């Protein structure tokens with residue numbers, strides 16, 4: 001049987017017939033970190049594979065896949081039809097329709113519980129071309145929300161930038177949805193790849209700062225009511241683990257799925273996918289036929305959150321539900337205790353007028369630092 005593995009893409013021959021579960025065990029792949037696809041169809045672990053089959057094993061968790069155990073039921077929990085997707089943390093498996101419904105219900109619960117937005121609000125949805133943000137945009141449009149996409153060409157790599165943008169444009173064109181695209185190189189005169197190449201700063205930290213700054217700027221300048229991002233359960237649990245290990249209490253206090261606007265230049269920010277795992281958003285995108293960029297950002301190796309994701313995936317494979325217990329438990333029991341840590345007074349940045357706690361905002365400081373270093377380099 002021909003098995004296509006991704007990131008990096010390669011093909012291996014595995015003797016069949018066998019089952020998905022045994023195939024993954026043989027390849028030492030943690031089933032929680034991948035989806036197995038045969039002719040655009042998702043397969044559960046109990047599915048049989050013939051020797052003539054061609055299957056793709058697609059990683060759906062940033063950072064790849066490790067070894068882990070397998071095995072849950074292969075009938076839809078809701079309608080008893082043959083299952084397509086296992087959700088081990090819910091001790092369930094679902095057919096395609098019931099799975100899409102399950103994911104939408106999780107998002108609706110998030111929106112309602114945190115009063116994220118209503119049908120009257122104008123939403124600006126940050127889309128990268130990846131599975132999470134395109135699945136998010138898709139659900140919001142299906143539910144009748146006024147959702148405009150916003151893509152920043154960050155130039156973390158030429159091919160990656162072009163493909164990411166193309167995925168967003170393809171999706172927007174297919175849906176007749178509005179997409180705004182801005183280009184970091186044109187607007188700001190630097191690229192994230194350049195920062196990585198010159199080793200002046202950690203690329204992911206500048207990239208994260210840039211995305212937060214520019215998306216907030218776009219939302220406030222163009223009068224959107226809410227800025228929406230595709231952070232999923234894995235992202236939130238990994239961030240919380242990192243912040244907790246370092247006891248960054250001011251970050252812990254701000255890690256809410258919905259942050260209100262506390263300044264005229266600060267948009268309300270929400271994360272409606274925080275109840276949906278990364279594997280589930282990927283399955284959603286595949287089942288909905290959404291074309292997304294499967295390759296990882298070429299600069300992802302510098303992303304420290306991956307280490308925390310790896311650690312959580314190891315625990316999740318042994319005890320499904322670990323991530324949700326950790327993050328939902330924080331929201332229920334711990335977040336209220338940290339609320340007092342989050343009392344900061346915001347004022348206008350003296351350089352750009354955006355909100356900041358000091359005189360000059362972090363983005364303007366980073367830009368100044370980059371320019372100064374570039375100047376020193378040019379002079380030497």
Ligand code: Q46
Pocket residue numbers: 156192203204205207208297298299300301303
């Ligand atoms: S895009 Fe940017 Fe990520 Fe690439 S450079 Fe790092 S932060 S990994 S989500």
Ligand code: ZN
Pocket residue numbers: 349350351352353354360361362363364365
């Ligand atoms: Zn500024």
